Amino acid sequence: MSDTTLARSAAAKPAFSLGRLLLEGRAFFALIAIVAVFSFLSPNYFTVSNFLIMASHVAIYGILAVGMLLVILNGGIDLSVGSILALSGVVAGALMQGVELPALGVILYPPVWAVVVLTCTLGALVGAVNGVLIAWFKVPAFVATLGVMYVARGVALLMTNGLTYNNLSGRPELGNTGFDWLGFNRLAGIPISVLVLSGIAILAGLMLSRSAFGRWLYASGGNERAADLSGVPVKRVKITVYTLSGILSAVAGLVLSSQLTSAGPTAGTTYELTAIAAVVIGGAALTGGRGTVRGTMLGAFVIGFLSDGLVIIGVSSYWQTVFTGAVIVLAVLMNSIQYGKGTRKS
Amino acid sequence: MSAQFQSGARPQTDPRLGEVVLAARNVAKSYGNVHALKGVNFDIHRGQVTTLFGENGAGKSTLMKILSGVIQPTSGEIVLDGLPVSFGNSTEARDRGISIIHQELSLAPNLSVRDNIFMGREIMGASGVDFAEEERQCRKLMAELEEEIDPLTPVEDLRLGQQQIVEIARALSVDSRILIMDEPTSALSATEVEVLFKVIRDLTSKGVSIVYISHHLEEALQITDHAVVLRDGTMTAYAPRAEIDLEWIVRNMVGENYDLGSPPEGHALGAVALSVRDLTVPDPKGADYNVVDRLSLDIRAGEVVCIYGLMGAGRTELLETVAGRLRASGGEVVLEGREISHLSIAERIARGLALVPEDRQRDGLVQTMSVGENLSLASIASFTRGLFTRRKAERALIDASIREVTVKTSGPAAAIGSLSGGNQQKVVIGKMLATKPRVIMLDEPSRGIDIGAKAEVFKLLAEEAKRGLAVVYSTSEVGECLSIAHRIIVMHKGRISAEFDSTVSKEKIMAASGESVAA
Ligand SMILES: Nc1ncnc2c1ncn2[C@@H]1O[C@H](COP(=O)(O)OP(=O)(O)OP(=O)(O)O)[C@@H](O)[C@H]1O
Numbered sequence: 088m089s090d091t092t093l094a095r096s097a098a099a100k101p102a103f104s105l106g107r108l109l110l111e112g113r114a115f116f117a118l119i120a121i122v123a124v125f126s127f128l129s130p131n132y133f134t135v136s137n138f139l140i141m142a143s144h145v146a147i148y149g150i151l152a153v154g155m156l157l158v159i160l161n162g163g164i165d166l167s168v169g170s171i172l173a174l175s176g177v178v179a180g181a182l183m184q185g186v187e188l189p190a191l192g193v194i195l196y197p198p199v200w201a202v203v204v205l206t207c208t209l210g211a212l213v214g215a216v217n218g219v220l221i222a223w224f225k226v227p228a229f230v231a232t233l234g235v236m237y238v239a240r241g242v243a244l245l246m247t248n249g250l251t252y253n254n255l256s257g258r259p260e261l262g263n264t265g266f267d268w269l270g271f272n273r274l275a276g277i278p279i280s281v282l283v284l285s286g287i288a289i290l291a292g293l294m295l296s297r298s299a300f301g302r303w304l305y306a307s308g309g310n311e312r313a314a315d316l317s318g319v320p321v322k323r324v325k326i327t328v329y330t331l332s333g334i335l336s337a338v339a340g341l342v343l344s345s346q347l348t349s350a351g352p353t354a355g356t357t358y359e360l361t362a363i364a365a366v367v368i369g370g371a372a373l374t375g376g377r378g379t380v381r382g383t384m385l386g387a388f389v390i391g392f393l394s395d396g397l398v399i400i401g402v403s404s405y406w407q408t409v410f411t412g413a414v415i416v417l418a419v420l421m422n423s424i425q426y427g428k429g430t431r432k433s
Numbered sequence: 434m435s436a437q438f439q440s441g442a443r444p445q446t447d448p449r450l451g452e453v454v455l456a457a458r459n460v461a462k463s464y465g466n467v468h469a470l471k472g473v474n475f476d477i478h479r480g481q482v483t484t485l486f487g488e489n490g491a492g493k494s495t496l497m498k499i500l501s502g503v504i505q506p507t508s509g510e511i512v513l514d515g516l517p518v519s520f521g522n523s524t525e526a527r528d529r530g531i532s533i534i535h536q537e538l539s540l541a542p543n544l545s546v547r548d549n550i551f552m553g554r555e556i557m558g559a560s561g562v563d564f565a566e567e568e569r570q571c572r573k574l575m576a577e578l579e580e581e582i583d584p585l586t587p588v589e590d591l592r593l594g595q596q597q598i599v600e601i602a603r604a605l606s607v608d609s610r611i612l613i614m615d616e617p618t619s620a621l622s623a624t625e626v627e628v629l630f631k632v633i634r635d636l637t638s639k640g641v642s643i644v645y646i647s648h649h650l651e652e653a654l655q656i657t658d659h660a661v662v663l664r665d666g667t668m669t670a671y672a673p674r675a676e677i678d679l680e681w682i683v684r685n686m687v688g689e690n691y692d693l694g695s696p697p698e699g700h701a702l703g704a705v706a707l708s709v710r711d712l713t714v715p716d717p718k719g720a721d722y723n724v725v726d727r728l729s730l731d732i733r734a735g736e737v738v739c740i741y742g743l744m745g746a747g748r749t750e751l752l753e754t755v756a757g758r759l760r761a762s763g764g765e766v767v768l769e770g771r772e773i774s775h776l777s778i779a780e781r782i783a784r785g786l787a788l789v790p791e792d793r794q795r796d797g798l799v800q801t802m803s804v805g806e807n808l809s810l811a812s813i814a815s816f817t818r819g820l821f822t823r824r825k826a827e828r829a830l831i832d833a834s835i836r837e838v839t840v841k842t843s844g845p846a847a848a849i850g851s852l853s854g855g856n857q858q859k860v861v862i863g864k865m866l867a868t869k870p871r872v873i874m875l876d877e878p879s880r881g882i883d884i885g886a887k888a889e890v891f892k893l894l895a896e897e898a899k900r901g902l903a904v905v906y907s908t909s910e911v912g913e914c915l916s917i918a919h920r921i922i923v924m925h926k927g928r929i930s931a932e933f934d935s936t937v938s939k940e941k942i943m944a945a946s947g948e949s950v951a952a
């Protein structure tokens with residue numbers, strides 16, 4: 088028997104094929120094509136400063152998309168990320184205005200780091216609500232996060248009465264300045280938001296490829312019953328991914344309001360769809376269990392570079408919508424080609 | 434390659450044989466560098482049963498899928514009634530009268546039995562689908578198969594064996610003239626196999642041609658008219674029924690004779706490793722009876738206990754409750770002196786209690802992961818240090834498992850779906866053995882594995898038992914009980930109906946299970 092075992096491992100190198108390479112690296116080639124086309128159409132596109140600006144736009148979607156990837160790998164979906172983003176921005180804005188405690192007759196001005204921590208905690212809590220609803224109460228992910236999407240948006244609107252906080256700069260005499268650091272500062276010439284995205288992407292990538300949790304996530308997304316019987320804590324994994332997605336939404340909310348120097352309750356509307364699109368373009372399967380951070384990052388850059396490029400060459404925003412839609416459909420089409428071929432019945 | 438055609442006569446020149454209705458001529462199929470079939474000739478004779486034997490991964494399913502249009506050959510041709518044909522898909526083949534029962538179930542779990550049987554061929558009445566007629570035909574099929582399955586039950590509520598019956602009923606409902614059965618009986622009990630054989634004889638007498646694949650060799654011998662042996666993608670032997678016996682099959686399949694052995698001896702049994710006390714489990718689907726009824730059982734370290742029973746005896750539920758997947762309504766489970774009823778599945782695995790589940794597609798494998806990742810899934814903790822998994826340690830564990838349970842694969846990175854059915858089953862077994870358990874429970878683990886691999890698994894279990902592993906082996910094959918168990922427990926309707934030692938006869942075991950003893 089043992090002669091057949093592993094006997095073919097040496098010969099199993101797949102034959103090189105251009106079609107296969109193009110299919111598997113599709114997001115990468117799409118990105119190169121986009122950069123090439125727009126560089127040809129506009130002289131302003133292929134410049135370092137433009138790339139950095141575009142990258143800082145991508146950062147928002149990218150951060151959301153990493154959270155979305157985790158959820159989609161688990162076989163779920165998170166529609167609430169745009170609303171959590173807005174709620175976090177508004178809460179951060181409110182904290183920057185100072186918190187009045189009438190009982191004590193004082194107004195607290197938390198320092199910026201405390202604002203960041205509190206906002207991320209809020210994001211984690213809302214995400215955990217999603218996770219508990221889905222894992223323990225067996226609410227379908229689509230429905231649970233749809234509900235939370237409305238509730239979070241509604242709370243953000245209620246908190247501000249529909250208005251926007253325009254002053255987030257804090258006051259030097261109170262020592263709570265520096266909120267604009269996230270959105271405007273650069274380290275070694277690179278926008279902080281891009282560095283934040285890189286950090287998150289690297290951490291998430293390591294988690295998925297090298298940690299036990301990553302393995303649990305891929306397994307429970309691929310076949311939850313089998314994972315459960317193999318000792319994977321499937322409920323804990325589920326709650327964790329929604330919580331992480333909530334935290335990342337809050338981070339995106341902070342970065343966005345810092346970039347805009349304002350925090351409004353309607354920020355981030357439909358961003359959840361952009362995040363889903365980035366994940367799908369990056370080759371992840373909506374049925375769970377398949378997908379990588381690298382792919383998702385490429386997906387986010389494809390969407391970001393495409394829409395910014397269309398703005399630069401002066402195409403109407405209506406056309407941008409059409410193009411984005413076409414790219415998504417194309418991406419899903421290729422996903423089904425790739426995954427449809429690889430599997431078989433028995 | 435020593436074994437060439439054993440019988441010199443080419444099938445179609447032998448006057449005793451019926452005419453050839455469907456044939457494969459020099460059919461080859463490759464997946465990249467994996468050559469699943471290397472030029473095979475295969476004939477199906479009118480009104481007769483051709484059985485196909487071969488090791489796991491020999492190419493049986495691949496050949497059958499080609500003949501039924503599911504996949505297309507890389508080269509070679511298919512000849513139907515003397516004319517070359519090519520099927521683009523299985524519907525085209527079905528329209529020409531060829532249908533197939535797949536090795537892996539291909540049912541829609543959320544749909545009812547009726548809807549599954551008529552999926553894609555709904556009977557249309559004056560106002561849409563004629564559900565009443567479908568239901569009537571469905572009942573008739575079930576009566577023919579002597580099964581009490583309601584046509585309106587969702588398939589996901591059925592036991593694995595019942596799902597297999599539905600799969601068979603679906604193929605029968607087509608009225609095809611060539612019926613291919615790829616391991617149709619792997620989850621059926623002896624009585625049900627008898628019924629199926631009756632149905633098959635009935636079909637052949639009406640001129641229907643059958644291809645039958647099974648790793649239950651004795652069983653297949655009962656029904657066969659011709660035997661064909663495939664080995665590593667080539668046909669190595671052919672003979673009509675009169676010229677073959679069990680030994681011939683095994684010799685041609687694997688080249689040597691395998692003995693399933695006898696229960697491991699010569700070691701003293703240790704203390705009680707697993708103890709089940711008055712365990713009661715309510716029906717998981719909410720019916721108001723208990724699938725396991727105040728059952729008590731002790732298994733000692735080093736002991737191999739077989740649980741025999743018919744489908745629905747409560748064996749699977751018992752094992753799943755002990756493993757922590759189902760909740761008991763009463764009683765306790767004690768592992769090496771400690772009550773574990775409150776522990777999660779993961780904690781039970783960590784304490785050395787492992788379950789090899791029955792249904793490999795639903796409960797055993799993560800289809801999106803590779804062979805290696807599946808094998809290491811239950812032992813992640815053993816190769817994780819701090820935050821990260823250690824690749825070298827994982828690779829060592831995977832390689833050891835592949836060797837231990839003899840998985841035939843192009844390597845640990847291969848997709849799990851690229852393995853043959855039996856090799857997928859070996860992965861499920863290997864995965865749980867890799868957790869280094871103190872007590873292992875196996876639920877019908879021999880489903881679909883070939884005789885060599887079964888001997889290998891039995892040897893492995895026997896060796897581990899000598900080192901103190903307690904083994905609980907659930908099976909519906911009496912022969913398996915006798916070749917591995919120190920003690921045989923028969924379950925019937927959620928209770929233990931009899932207990933035997935290894936010297937008992939097959940008939941006694943079967944009688945205790947409530948089974949009518951076939952001649
Ligand atoms: N989609 C695929 N990709 C790669 N290899 C494949 C694929 N399908 C089958 N194979 C390989 O082809 C060989 C034959 O597989 P097949 O399923 O026909 O075996 P089998 O004889 O039916 O075995 P079993 O008794 O285990 O069911 C195996 O080595 C298998 O790994």
Ligand SMILES: [Mg+2]
Pocket residue numbers: 433493494495536615853854855
């Ligand atoms: Mg097979």
